[in-house]
Amino acid sequence: MTLSWADVTVRLMKAETQRFRRSAIAALLMLAGTGAAGAADFVALRDIDPSIVQAMHYATPNNFTGKPVAGYENGECLVTRPTADALAKAQEKLSARGLTLVVFDCYRPTQGVQDFVDWAERKDLDTEPAKRFYAPDVPPNRLFQLGYIAHKSGHSRGGTVDLGLAEIGAKVAIGPVPATGDCRDTAATAGVRDMGTSFDCFDPRSWVGAKGLSKAQRANRKALTDAMVSAGFKPYSKEWWHFSLAAGDAGTAFDFPANAASLPDATGE
Missing domain, CATH: 1.10.287 (Helix Hairpins)
Structure with missing residues (x-):
């Protein structure tokens, strides 16, 4: 519309x-200005490279907010066309090693960003199982200060993605928030390779240069980073899963639903 x-x-x-x-x-x-053209340049990743596995946590209650996030209707990865093409390039490199990308988050509507902010401002966070798992040692009043939650996100411009790795053919599934352990020792996504923490783990162990990782965990992170960097993405130092493609940034933060049916056509309508 x-x-x-x-x-x-x-x-x-x-x-x-x-x-x-x-x-x-x-x-x-x-x-x-460029807003309409930027929106028209979004595509569904499955239409560009259906071999990339999608495990979109924010469309389910199995994420740090404990509920589906606003704007995530179908759990579908939408990105700008340059970003999709770059992801396909990274996937080609990894598939030669028997590996596949697993995307956890792609385009994020601004209403979803606001949902994160609303969650972080709640007064009862420490009673929530999801908070205990994803941010076990972070006081609620420091979520913004430590940079775990922000009022704006590059995801809303279509050039930023969160992702991990799995072996081709692995059974990847989003599981419920575990009743025991936390994100530093348990993955929230079954079937993915061990990176030393779960996706969305609010902890220094998630930093790219984190200490104390096993040899296998370091190798897995390196395999992901090497493939993404070779495709033109830039990593984020505090989240091993977070990569941005400058050339894929639409320049505007959008708020249409993360659903292929909501994408504008080539004319921007």
Whole structure:
């Protein structure tokens, strides 16, 4: 659906909740300048390389918020076309070694980013099993200060992805939040290679240069990083799973649902 400036302005004026105002503002940004062209450049990763495994945690309750995240309707990886092409290049390199990429998160609607912020501002976080697993030693009042939660994300611009590795043919599955252990010793995604922590582990052990990893864990991280860097991605020092492609950044933070049916066509409609 294409919104005119008048349509969005009316929605903004009639907005009764803070979240609806944020969505209306995001729609205004989408209409501005390069916004429409950037949105039209998004694709479903499965249409570019269906061999890449998808385990999209935020479409399920099995993530650090303990519930499906706003804007994740079908658990589908959407990225800009340059990002998808680069991922296919990394996948080709890994498949020669019998490995496959496993994507945990791709495009993130801005309403999903706000969901993270709302979660981090809750007063009862320490009572939540998901928080205990994913952020076992982080006081709730330091989630922003330590950089684990942010008010903006490169994911919303389509050029950033979170991912791990698995052997080709492995049974990859998103499991429930474990009742015992935490993200430093237990993976939240079955079938993936051991990287020393689970995806989304809020702990220094997740840093690229973390100490105390086994030889196999270091080798797995290196295999992932080497493949991604060779395809043009830049790693993030505090999250082994996080990579961004500068050439794949659409330049605008979008808020359409993470669902291929919501993608604009080539004309931006």
